[in-house]
Amino acid sequence: MSSLSVLIKKECAEDILSSRSIYFFLFASGLMSIFAVLLITNRELSLLDNAQAVYKMTTIVLALASLVTILQGSDGFAGERDRETLEILFLSPLSRKGLAFAKLGRILFSWLVLFALSIPYLWAVGSTGQNLWPSIYILFITGTLLVLALGGIALIVSARTATLKSALFISVIVFLILGSPAVLGASLRQTGIGKMIDLVDPFMDALNTIDSVVIDSQGFDFQVLRLGIMALYALIVLWFLNVASRRIRL
Amino acid sequence: MKVLTTGPRCFSQRDIGEIEMKVIEIDGLKKSFDGKIALDGVSMTVNQGDIYGFLGPNGSGKTTTLRIVLGILPADEGKISVLGKDLSSWGNELGYKVNALPESHGFYGWMDAADYLRFFGKLYGIQLTVGDCRSRLSQVGLDPKNLLPISTFSRGMKQRLGIARSMINAPEILLLDEPTNGLDPRGRRNIHDLLLHLNTENGITMIISTHILDDVERLCNRIAILNRGKIRYEGALADSSSRDCIRYHFRVEDAQSISSDWNIPGISVVESREDRLVCQIDGLSPAHAIKSLIEAGMPIAEAEQITGGLEEIYFAYTRGATDE
Numbered sequence: 001m002s003s004l005s006v007l008i009k010k011e012c013a014e015d016i017l018s019s020r021s022i023y024f025f026l027f028a029s030g031l032m033s034i035f036a037v038l039l040i041t042n043r044e045l046s047l048l049d050n051a052q053a054v055y056k057m058t059t060i061v062l063a064l065a066s067l068v069t070i071l072q073g074s075d076g077f078a079g080e081r082d083r084e085t086l087e088i089l090f091l092s093p094l095s096r097k098g099l100a101f102a103k104l105g106r107i108l109f110s111w112l113v114l115f116a117l118s119i120p121y122l123w124a125v126g127s128t129g130q131n132l133w134p135s136i137y138i139l140f141i142t143g144t145l146l147v148l149a150l151g152g153i154a155l156i157v158s159a160r161t162a163t164l165k166s167a168l169f170i171s172v173i174v175f176l177i178l179g180s181p182a183v184l185g186a187s188l189r190q191t192g193i194g195k196m197i198d199l200v201d202p203f204m205d206a207l208n209t210i211d212s213v214v215i216d217s218q219g220f221d222f223q224v225l226r227l228g229i230m231a232l233y234a235l236i237v238l239w240f241l242n243v244a245s246r247r248i249r250l
Numbered sequence: 251m252k253v254l255t256t257g258p259r260c261f262s263q264r265d266i267g268e269i270e271m272k273v274i275e276i277d278g279l280k281k282s283f284d285g286k287i288a289l290d291g292v293s294m295t296v297n298q299g300d301i302y303g304f305l306g307p308n309g310s311g312k313t314t315t316l317r318i319v320l321g322i323l324p325a326d327e328g329k330i331s332v333l334g335k336d337l338s339s340w341g342n343e344l345g346y347k348v349n350a351l352p353e354s355h356g357f358y359g360w361m362d363a364a365d366y367l368r369f370f371g372k373l374y375g376i377q378l379t380v381g382d383c384r385s386r387l388s389q390v391g392l393d394p395k396n397l398l399p400i401s402t403f404s405r406g407m408k409q410r411l412g413i414a415r416s417m418i419n420a421p422e423i424l425l426l427d428e429p430t431n432g433l434d435p436r437g438r439r440n441i442h443d444l445l446l447h448l449n450t451e452n453g454i455t456m457i458i459s460t461h462i463l464d465d466v467e468r469l470c471n472r473i474a475i476l477n478r479g480k481i482r483y484e485g486a487l488a489d490s491s492s493r494d495c496i497r498y499h500f501r502v503e504d505a506q507s508i509s510s511d512w513n514i515p516g517i518s519v520v521e522s523r524e525d526r527l528v529c530q531i532d533g534l535s536p537a538h539a540i541k542s543l544i545e546a547g548m549p550i551a552e553a554e555q556i557t558g559g560l561e562e563i564y565f566a567y568t569r570g571a572t573d574e
Contacts, residue, residue, distance in 0.1 A: 006372040010358075017360050084356030088415070090322045091352075092373040093345035250322060 003094040004102055011106035015072075021110070024071070028064045028114060032121040035060055039125045050129030055214045057125050058139045061118040062146065062206060066179070068110050069147045070171045073154020076103040077248055078167035087250060100155060100245035104238075107151035108144070115140060131214045138213040138223070142206040145230040149202050150175065152237030159248040178203040199226070202233045270297040272331075273423055273455050274319060279328035281314055288314045290479040292328070296423075296457060296472075301449050303470030303487065304459040307568050311479045312459040313353060316425050319457075320350055333422065346374065349421035353428045353459075355412040359401030363387055363411050366400060367418060374419040390414045391440060406437040413444065424448070427459045442468050463560050473560075475567040482567035487560070496536060497556045500527045503549040514546055528556070 015021045039045050039053045048056070080086040089099060119136060126132040154171040161167040181189070181197045181204045188194045198204045205226040212218045212226075274296040281289040289311045296302045306312050317323040319330060321337060321344050330337040333347060340347075358366060364383040371378040378386070384394035390410040400411065409429065416424055429445070430438040446469060448454050458469060466473060466487070474484040497520065502508060505525040512519050517539050521528040531539040540553055 003373050003375070006369070010369055014358070014360065080356075084354035085358065086356075087317075087322065087352045087354055088356065088370075091320060091345060091350055092370065093342045093375075094373060095342050250317070 003092065004098045007089075007094060007099065007102035008105040008109075011102055012109045015106060015110055015113070024068055025113065025117065028068075029117055031064070032057070032060060032118060036121045036124045049215075050126060051131050051215045051217075054122060054126035054129065054131055054135045055210060057118070057122055058135055058210050058214065059207060061114065061122075061139060062143060062210070065111050065114055065143050065147055066150055066175060066203070068114060069107050069150045070154050070175050071168070072107050072110055073103075073151045074158050074167040074171045075164060076100075076106075076155045077158040078161055078164040079158075081162075081249070082164045086248075090250070096245040096248055097242055100159070100241055100248070103155055104148070104151055104241070107147060107155075111143060111147040115143060131217065134217075135210070135214045138210055141227065142209050142230065145227070145234050146202060146206045148234040149230065149237050150178075152234070152241045156237070156241055156244045159244045162249065182207060199229065202230050205230050272296070273298050273300075273333055274457070275329075275331040276315070276319070277329040279315065279318065279330065280326045281311075281318060281323070282326060287479055289318075289325075292476065292479070292481055294474050294481055294484055296455060298455055299449070299453060300455050300457075300472050301445070301470045302455075302457045303466035303473040304457055304476065305461060305463070305466060305473055305564060306459075306476035307461060310476045310568075312476055313427055315476070316350065316352075316427055316457065316459055320344070320348060320425060346419055347421060348423045348425065349416045349419055350425040351412045351416045351427065351429055353431065355408075355415075357400045357403075357408060357411070360399055362397050362399055363392060363403075363414075364394070364397075366411065367414060370415050370418045376418065386414050386417070387411075389417075390444060405432050406434070406440075409433060409437070409441060410444075413441070417448070420452075421454065423455045423457070425457045425459070428462075429458060429460070430462060430465055431460075438462075438465070445469055463564060467560055475564060477568045483563065496531045496559055498529050498531055498536065498539070499554045499556050500529060500543070500548070500550050501525055501552040502527065503551045507548055509546075514542055517542065 035057065039048065039056065045053075077086060080089065090096075094102075118139070122132065122136060122139070126135060153174055154167070157170045157174070158164075158167040161170065178201055181194075181201050184194060184197075189198060198208060209223050209226045209230075212222055272295050274294075276295075277293045279289050279292040280287075292311070292315055304312050304315070314323065318325045319332065319337070321340065332340060332344065337344070358369075361369065364380070364387065367383050367386055368378050371382075387394040387396075390413050392407060392410050392414070400408065403411065413426075413429070416426075426445070430441050433441065442465065445456065445458075449456055456469075458465060460466060470487050472484075472486050475482045502525050508522060508525075508527060516532050516534040518530050518532070519527060520530050529539075529543075534542070536553075536555065540550060543550055
């Protein structure tokens, strides 16, 4: 077993065994349960079109995925530094790059756990419609690309900041900036600038792709541009993570 | 005759003049942080089999030096050779030859001790069986059947587990940063015995960074004193002890034997009362001085060092140092 896979395994075990992660997944399950019950039983929400209900649930899952990604990415190096465990990892023969990508592996693992948890809820709200399976696969693709990009950014921040608090603070600000176009009004988003922001913002690309697949029932070929931009973001962030890993602050 | 000193270490092969092989050579090491100079031309040499005491006040640059030697921090200037090879040419392979017990040796509190060793073993490509883990834990004085998470361990237990972790890859060189910091006297003594055992039985070269002089006197054969980023003294511990005046308190079996016309070179009487003498030893090693006294007909029953030695050397070379 290579050092990298040993570290990824440890990170994943920590994810399952540490109380923080268990609380997060309990919180995520609770939130999705409440939302699913409301979508089915609430007088107003139950009037939503089936595709709209599935779309709402997938956006909740994406928001939760972004949250756990920001938390774990910020904790990646800054948390280890705060817990004084970073130096002993540096002493091992594992390269800094290996260490950074093991941390990213942990983030992806958490995303996969969250994705697996969300499937029953998506089924509960969307089993009677025709967009259940497309919503599951597009959630997986957009979620994975978004988690790679956000997780990479949070890890880069974590590698260079002195404390977990400052890493979290900066990562949350980056996340809010990326998510802010979602609160723009519909008319503003229809302008040239609005459309440009929608296109270059990976968070908006994820939401618009899900919207296009789940609500508009458009095929995969309609999503290539947005998915391509998200993939490009992920690749650029991974390249920067590779560079930043050489200068992880002790 | 009983000699009450601070308890020197068991001397290994390198104390009796065998060929010394240099395992770490540092020449003109410089490092600064945000313009503030941390190391200013540090040069030192560690020989194979040494337990090398790296002394200095807080903020003198000890930890920075060790981190640079471990390849964790880059140096600004200077040459470092580890096991005969330039540090920059080692890459990640250095981790297989050298290990360390950093001062900030955090633990994964959710693991138990055996899991912790198994995890670090795997990082080095070593598969530890249950028996291996148990024997390694026993070696450092930990109960191998203790399956409680590390978060429940006392500081001493964590220190022992840290040492077991640092030994996981059977390193040729072990760097220990404040290994007995915060331990009670018995815990410190146990750690001393363990480190001496590892040095004599396994032949591990050690660098111990500390400002606890008792650790140095019990463990080290060579020392360096670092202050304000510069090496102020480097040499054998025995040399440092005989470098300046030392005062000894002697008890003789027969008070009549104390001669009134004292004429022993390098030894002068400071105070004499009944069967007790306070002597100042200048330019001689304590052992040589005691031998001279016995040869001069003094039936010495007890000897105790009261001033001088490492502590005074330390204060002399770290004068003006302030805790940062």
